Amino acid sequence: MAATMTKKDLVWRSSELFIDIINCRDMFCQIRWVFLFLLFTTSRCWSVEGYEREEFLKREYSLTKPYQGLGSSSSSHWDLMGTAMITTEHVRLTPDLQSRQGAVWSRIPCYLQNWELRIHFKIHGHGKKNLNGDGLAVWFTKERMQIGPVFGNMDLFTGLGVFVDTYPNDDKYQERVFPYVSAMVGNGSVKYDHERDGRPSELGGCTAILRNPSHDTFILVRYLQRRLTIMTDIDGKQDWRDCLDRPGVRLPQGYFFGASAITGDLSDNHDLISMKLYQLTMPPEQEEEEDEITVPSVDNLVLRSVEIQDEGMSGVSLFFTILFSVLGCFLLVVIAIVLYGRWKENRRKRFY
Incomplete structure (x- = not known):
């Protein structure tokens, strides 16, 4: 595991490489050391100025081929559920069939303070544009292994959800082009609004034309010093594009990573x-002490469900409502008159 390198260490190591270059008498040797010197300095400069990704990925939280740590065995780090199945090339969360849902969840809670998750995925199927669905999601949540509609x-999940939505439910909102990538933080009381494609609770997002690609597609989710960043690489150019950048996102540690997908009347392979x-590690001079976070939250944002207001009754509905109300009142009056007449007649008979 790579430790964070300070500026003093960087200068010292660079000077060593430079001395080695001078001592080389062979031209081939000098070229080789120059290449190593440039590679070393350029690969480390960005980490001194910002953050540094560790040399080795965290395998206990990663899912890669040949998917040996996935399944029902006691040594597995990941669980399958629903329609998810393992092949040699991928984990298929859903096939291109209607009404399917599947997921994969990590068994080990993550206690890393700063992290970066890279998701390599593919969404494809026979349906034409806007006749496919519904999409997939990546999770970092308190709950795991819960099949549901999102x-x-x-x-009502607790944590972070990153959504790749491939079908527009809200026909009134034409400005958004699908597929669309967005993110949402939940605290256990915020509902995902399907009718409005999650807009009331999203932190932001971007259009990502990633369905039926001829190349690899990736999404990057970075959580660094309470800042959530999402990038996409979907054009086959190995170039990350900004999608979302939101500071003040507070996520507790000890949550689980997962991925899920769903199909309805429309479908796709996910x-x-x-x-x-x-x-992700920071240079010592840039590290900040953070208070313990127990509930997910976002600065300057109230996490609560937005109730959908009624648009009001139509004229026909209002007419029938009034009609049945009048008939009901008339019926009650008739019943009251009949009961009063019988009571009066019974009382008169008592005196004979």
């Missing part, structure tokens, strides 16, 4: 190829 996971988790 891209194959439970509603394939998960890999999930690789890296621990």
Whole structure:
């Protein structure tokens, strides 16, 4: 595991490589050391200025081929549920069939303070544009192994959800182009609004044309010093594009990573190829002490469900409501008159 390198260490190691270059008398040797010198300095400069990804990924939180740590055995780190199945090339969360939902969940809670998750996936099927669905989601939540309506996971979740939504439910909102990538933080009381494609509770997002690709597609989710960043690499150019950048996101430690997908009347193949988790470390001078976080939250954002207001009754509904109300009142008056007449007649008979 790579330790964080300070500026003093960087200068010292660079000077050693430079001396080795001078001492080389062979031209081939000098070229080789120059290449190593450039590679070393460029690969480390960005980490001194910002953050550094550790040299080795965290395998206990990662899902990669040949998927040996996945299944029902006691040594497995991941669980399958629903329609999810393992192949040699991917974990298929759902096939291109209606009404399917599947998921894969880590068994080990993650206690890393800063991390970066890279998801390699593929969404493809026979349906035409806007005749496919519904999408997949990546999770970092308190709950695990709960099948539900939110891209194959439970509603009212606690933690972070990153959604790849491939079908627009809200026909009135034409400005958004699908597929669409978005993120949401839940505290156990926030419902995901399917009718409005999750807009009331999302932190932000971006359009990502990633269905039926001829190349690999990736999403990066980074959580660093309470800042949530999402990037996409979906054009086959190995170039990360910004999608979401939100500071002030507070996620507790000890949650579980997972991925899920769902199909309804429309369908797609949702394939998960890999999930690789890296621990991010900061230079000592940039590290900040953070208070313990127990409940997910976002600065300057109230996490609560937005109730959908009634649009009001139509004219026909209002007419029948009034009609039945009048008939009901009339019926009650008739019943009251009949009962009063019988009571009066019975009382008169008592005196004969």
